[in-house]
Amino acid sequence: MSRRDMGRAAAIRPLRDVPGWDDEADVVVVGLGAAGACGALAARSVDADVLALERASGGGGTSAMSTGQIYLGGGTPIQEKCGFEDSPEEMYKYLMASCGPGEDEPKIRLFCDDCVEHFHWLVAQGVPFKETFYGDGSYTPTDDCLSYSGSELAWPYRDIAMPAPRGHTVQQESIEAGGMLMRRLLEAVERSGTRIQVDTLCETLVVDEERRVVGVVAKVEGVVRHYRARGGVVLAAGGFINNREMVDRYAPLLRKCKMRLACDGDDGRGIRMGMGAGAEAMRMETASIVLPFTVPKGLIRGVMVNRQGQRFINEDAYQTVVGEAALHAQGGQVYLILDDAIFERPFPPTEIAAVGETFEELERELGAPEGSLQQTLELYNRHAERGEDPVFHKDSPYVVPLVTPPFAALDYTTDTAIWAVFTMGGLRTTTEGEALTPDGEVITGLYAAGRTTSGLAAQGYSSGLSLADGTFFGRRAGRAAAARARDQERGR
Amino acid sequence: MSRRDMGRAAAIRPLRDVPGWDDEADVVVVGLGAAGACGALAARSVDADVLALERASGGGGTSAMSTGQIYLGGGTPIQEKCGFEDSPEEMYKYLMASCGPGEDEPKIRLFCDDCVEHFHWLVAQGVPFKETFYGDGSYTPTDDCLSYSGSELAWPYRDIAMPAPRGHTVQQESIEAGGMLMRRLLEAVERSGTRIQVDTLCETLVVDEERRVVGVVAKVEGVVRHYRARGGVVLAAGGFINNREMVDRYAPLLRKCKMRLACDGDDGRGIRMGMGAGAEAMRMETASIVLPFTVPKGLIRGVMVNRQGQRFINEDAYQTVVGEAALHAQGGQVYLILDDAIFERPFPPTEIAAVGETFEELERELGAPEGSLQQTLELYNRHAERGEDPVFHKDSPYVVPLVTPPFAALDYTTDTAIWAVFTMGGLRTTTEGEALTPDGEVITGLYAAGRTTSGLAAQGYSSGLSLADGTFFGRRAGRAAAARARDQERGR
CATH class of the missing domain: 3.50.50.60 (FAD/NAD(P)-binding domain)
Incomplete structure (x- = not known):
């Protein structure tokens, strides 16, 4: 055969x-x-x-x-x-x-x-x-x-x-x-x-x-x-x-x-x-498409963005739902943005794609379009100060402003991270x-x-x-x- | 049967x-x-x-x-x-x-x-x-x-x-x-x-x-x-x-x-x-999913957004490619933002979902999350002043800043607009x-x-x-x- x-x-x-x-x-x-x-x-x-x-x-x-x-x-x-x-x-x-x-x-x-x-x-x-x-x-x-x-x-x-x-x-x-x-x-x-x-x-x-x-x-x-x-x-x-x-x-x-x-x-x-x-x-x-970014759980306080520097889903949706959206609509090109206050090493591990003392620096290092990631994070922070996410409705316990530099982008692209599928x-x-x-x-x-x-x-x-x-x-x-x-x- | x-x-x-x-x-x-x-x-x-x-x-x-x-x-x-x-x-x-x-x-x-x-x-x-x-x-x-x-x-x-x-x-x-x-x-x-x-x-x-x-x-x-x-x-x-x-x-x-x-x-x-x-x-x-928003052609200079007030594609991608992305990844909930300078009645016609003298007013009337549409349009304009779209790579002839009020959102949701499929x-x-x-x-x-x-x-x-x-x-x-x-x- x-x-x-x-x-x-x-x-x-x-x-x-x-x-x-x-x-x-x-x-x-x-x-x-x-x-x-x-x-x-x-x-x-x-x-x-x-x-x-x-x-x-x-x-x-x-x-x-x-x-x-x-x-x-x-x-x-x-x-x-x-x-x-x-x-x-x-x-x-x-x-x-x-x-x-x-x-x-x-x-x-x-x-x-x-x-x-x-x-x-x-x-x-x-x-x-x-x-x-x-x-x-x-x-x-x-x-x-x-x-x-x-x-x-x-x-x-x-x-x-x-x-x-x-x-x-x-x-x-x-x-x-x-x-x-x-x-x-x-x-x-x-x-x-x-x-x-x-x-x-x-x-x-x-x-x-x-x-x-x-x-x-x-x-x-x-x-x-x-x-x-x-x-x-x-x-x-x-x-x-x-x-x-x-x-x-x-x-x-x-x-x-x-x-x-x-x-x-x-x-x-x-x-x-x-x-x-x-x-x-x-x-x-x-398929079941697991994008395993939620261990430790505090990482859900991060902000998941696509390669245009945009959010595309509530990060507290289940990891398979995030994975499905990220693979089908974003081509598997996604990153999780953290600040120093919520930074933890993820399990399973993945690489850090970029770091920056400011959103601007992070954006530049990530190669996101100029201004795109900055404004995403600024808007997120603006609402997060009130514990709210009117854009994607992430639940308030996970909504905190990212204000403590340095900022990091964890690499969850399919090229780098372990996406698990059946x-x-x-x-x-x-x-x-x-x-x-x-x-x-x-x-x-x-x-x-x-x-x-x-x-x-x-x-x-x-x-x-x-x-x-x-x-x-x-x-x-x-x-x-x-x-x-x-x-x-x-x-x- | x-x-x-x-x-x-x-x-x-x-x-x-x-x-x-x-x-x-x-x-x-x-x-x-x-x-x-x-x-x-x-x-x-x-x-x-x-x-x-x-x-x-x-x-x-x-x-x-x-x-x-x-x-x-x-x-x-x-x-x-x-x-x-x-x-x-x-x-x-x-x-x-x-x-x-x-x-x-x-x-x-x-x-x-x-x-x-x-x-x-x-x-x-x-x-x-x-x-x-x-x-x-x-x-x-x-x-x-x-x-x-x-x-x-x-x-x-x-x-x-x-x-x-x-x-x-x-x-x-x-x-x-x-x-x-x-x-x-x-x-x-x-x-x-x-x-x-x-x-x-x-x-x-x-x-x-x-x-x-x-x-x-x-x-x-x-x-x-x-x-x-x-x-x-x-x-x-x-x-x-x-x-x-x-x-x-x-x-x-x-x-x-x-x-x-x-x-x-x-x-x-x-x-x-x-x-x-x-x-x-x-x-x-x-399927072939036609979202017919490109007649007259000048409408491609508009900005297509989802209900989070975000762009999601280059508006000069073919209308079926836009339709496919809009239906599958955005649930068919999309709008085309125009300013008065580029405003034209589309063919086939659709409704106007919102108008505003400012981006803020437009956003409010559209019911988009506070700040989301504003920042999308501000970033778009910032790049458009140089005829560029580094975020989604729309071709420069279609990239002009939207600066002339009033601003309008054409309703291209599946509930309202004529999406044509086979x-x-x-x-x-x-x-x-x-x-x-x-x-x-x-x-x-x-x-x-x-x-x-x-x-x-x-x-x-x-x-x-x-x-x-x-x-x-x-x-x-x-x-x-x-x-x-x-x-x-x-x-x-």
Whole structure:
């Protein structure tokens, strides 16, 4: 296969070309990250025979590398314990406002309504959450749980929906929370009686003459194997940020971003397998684009400017929302202006693009158009003296005048800073995880979940939404595939 | 069919369900706008039997409603006559820079290389062009020909490629040039011996057991008819801006724009037919977004601001480039600031959102954040006194200080002004017009051209590119379908 072919759908294997089945199950799960694990658990919970195929030598996928934060709300026990009021309705309002236009309303509706139940289910699988509030951001260095992980407190969302922290980080010190999440889910999968087969690279789907998906073709130690799925195949094989051809084809701007939040498996294979069987891929241009400038949090008091020396967003919008705006509308050419009073070294680190004793000097050193940055900062300061930001509506705690020289511009251009991205586009699915053709027909026997699918959000990513998507809709996909297996058995 | 279904692919008709053929031809062309007409002409030129099916009572489509401007260059006789130097290479550089990221490089390469030949071909079909230079814009109220119809003279393109006017408007007084183009092309189609059948609404494709496209199903006066295509079907049925469900699904931002540059036929049917047969639709979010603020041309001396009172682009970028930036990054909330010295009534007209004797008064009346618009205009004026715009690089002829009160803000918000849009996304095709599946396979017997396809540009539309795309690649699609018919006949 040429590199060029890697950007394309994977041609199906017709059933008539399958020499025989090497194994079979009610439900075959492709990929054992969060979505696949929850799919397997849900299918096993109704006694389906489940075979989970994982390309790596163990499960976990990108979920295990994540910060272990899951976007949950609507009034979870932890939200209540920590004294935050939330409801499915407020959560719905926030997601509808922040994830669109183009948001998946039926998925958002269902997810908000059933979110508290989903929290309890995760706990029942052994996923630990501490009943504590941490603060905000996508990353909790302690073992605390709750954070504002989106733009809930930022304009305009704070006026649209009652803000509540919804990022639920799994209990574990430091960056290992994603690892803990997957350790516990995989232990549950093992306990459940799911048959797990690792080092198995699924390559394409087996399709019968009625265009139903009836199995998968995989390679195990170089040998081609065929696995029959009596009820269905659940594609849960991650996104495509590590497939250069697909990124060029569908989301070329992402090429500018240095860091791919992904394991090797995020090479788009699951999406390509689905497309090969006739499933529609949608929103393939969308991504979570993290511009990580908000640690330490005091940096939000800085002023983010583009290369014209202008502000373009409220700096307290969530880092993914800032990242999206900065990449799409500003070409990834942005800087964060600080004065000496609020200066702190950012984490992750980036370079200092310019310093100056005056705004004029800073502007000159930065190469911004003469007068542009000066006036931006003067106007900002003028309003900031009253704690106000009538231009972009940054919340007053973050609005302080920058008056203490020297002034510095942190370099957040894509050339220098670490922008962290993963893809959000993928197969179009129903709320039950059924894959759909472009004409809206369900592809019998094909289910998908997690970043192999397009999920709740079309844009405006809040941290934790992918693990939420994957775990919540992964369960539904596994359950639906199991139900179909049962129906098949009963001869329906 | 429910309204919801209208947003989806059209299910194919299996060959085995076709009761019999009502007619047949080597090449069946669906839609008689510019792309279909050129497809028919090209197929007839190699003696294929061509049946053209048109849903309206006569050909023309949206092409006939257009301004009749075709983007052509590389050194056409008219460019030469008018004293403009151009070459395929400079044209290529401009299109590659302005149409990306995501531009279709093979199509751009071929189009630039063969553009002069294409000009001669159009003339040979009877399309008249006067050997005169008009100026710029998408619309030529006189019968003159040549205009700058893109951002060739604007930063940064003027530094990337040697600017040349490439908009070639068909010779005809006033807005009838599109009508003249289609009158002449349709006369040529009739002369060519193409069999034209109007009032025929094609609904879906007939596909055989090998998934080859072998015909179309249409309705004629309420009766279902089946037309066999021995060589292939050429879908040239326009875009989808008049399909509300498709717009919601693929390009929801366009819903904000008041004016759809389209005939009724632009309801996405051609795209849906292709998708039903397994073709991939791509770049479905893209559009030509005209923000028509540049007539009279002196208005370019105004200052375009967003609702934060900031500039966001060089006002001499082409009106579609300004429109794209204004819609995507500014939510369609933009205003054009003028002083009394440069004030003129715009065409098309729009409202005056605010007036003021001072910048401060203007800003207050506009409801812009206090100080924001004032400083934008002060900085603009400061540089403009030297004829410079170091912030956004507007070209110096358009850079004059705004110093004569009263000042006015023309309302170019999507709520008020006439933004004119049509869709640019569609079927993925090869340079020969062959429709492709998501896995990059050619769908045997299926060809497409014009706005039913995704063409040269992924963004940065220059006026005339759609007629260029449609006529140039329409020819290639018709020729390829005819060649296949000949191969079939020879039993290959």
